[in-house]
């Protein structure tokens with residue numbers, strides 16, 4: 001037993017949420033910030049912190065902190081802390097997170113192209129009628145944010161016959177996918193996207209990019225004559241007013257949003273009432289506590305034995 005601690009300031013409020021971490025990291029003392037009784041604990045022993053949306057200034061109160069772990073793949077919530085110490089940040093990259101995101105993306109794509117919302121409405125009316133059924137091979141999917149999650153989604157969609165493009169900062173080589181990169185190639189990428197899937201991290205560059213101007217540059221010559229927008233990246237990348245307007249006036253054929261400018265999505269949001277929009281509550285890929293504990297324990301084992309940490313965030317890029 002050492003005197004070192006791990007500070008847990010996670011998204012789960014219940015005290016049981018610390019259990020997988022106690023099991024996976026028995027040599028560390030655990031300070032669970034969800035436990036009000038621990039708020040007075042001296043933070044001098046904290047060597048590691050696992051955080052989702054850390055209280056601003058909390059990490060700066062740990063003078064011996066060495067590594068920050070993100071509860072999720074995204075880290076924008078960590079960068080919100082104005083006193084964030086300049087330390088390595090490890091994000092969560094794991095098949096247990098990638099798999100559910102791939103499921104969500106494939107589900108949304110198929111839901112829209114197979115017109116499931118219309119069939120659902122017809123079922124309510126006991127209406128028996130076939131709708132036109134363009135095959136997957138006729139749809140071009142553009143995946144904006146072509147990293148871990150974007151590339152895994154492409155690999156699941158390709159065998160279904162879709163034509164796939166990816167857009168990222170740097171060029172990519174993925175079999176069967178056309179790669180676009182940088183602002184200079186954005187228009188060409190958008191012009192051949194009948195379905196746009198955004199899996200972008202939220203940074204200063206990606207804030208508000210899913211706006212009216214982008215929507216107007218999406219393909220209009222696809223099977224439905226207007227594009228479908230799917231976003232599970234971050235709500236800060238979307239302009240909800242523009243998306244609602246485009247869905248209502250037909251510039252977008254449909255949309256699926258898992259993330260929102262404000263979460264939970266306020267009751268007053270007009271998005272709730274938009275007919276051709278699927279809303280899920282930031283649940284496309286929820287971090288599994290057991291898998292997260294194993295990932296953190298693996299990285300701590302590497303760090304303590306002098307090996308390099310994996311899945312490090314590049315602080316200058318912000319993701």
Ligand code: NDP
Pocket residue numbers: 072073074075093097101144145146147148149150167168169170171182199200201202203205206232233234258259282283284285286319
């Ligand atoms: P990665 O870092 O692996 O991928 C991010 C991709 O975005 C990279 O391809 C990167 O380009 C690209 N990118 C970033 N900024 C720009 C830019 N300005 N212009 C063009 N491309 C850009 O992240 P993940 O795939 O693991 O995760 C992506 C995001 O998904 C997370 O940041 C998080 O916000 C979100 N997420 C949402 C979840 C949910 O449940 N809704 C669950 C998990 C994650 P390059 O490769 O060249 O660096």
Ligand code: OXD
Pocket residue numbers: 071072073074075092285286287
């Ligand atoms: C994540 C998320 O970033 O769940 O992992 O949003």
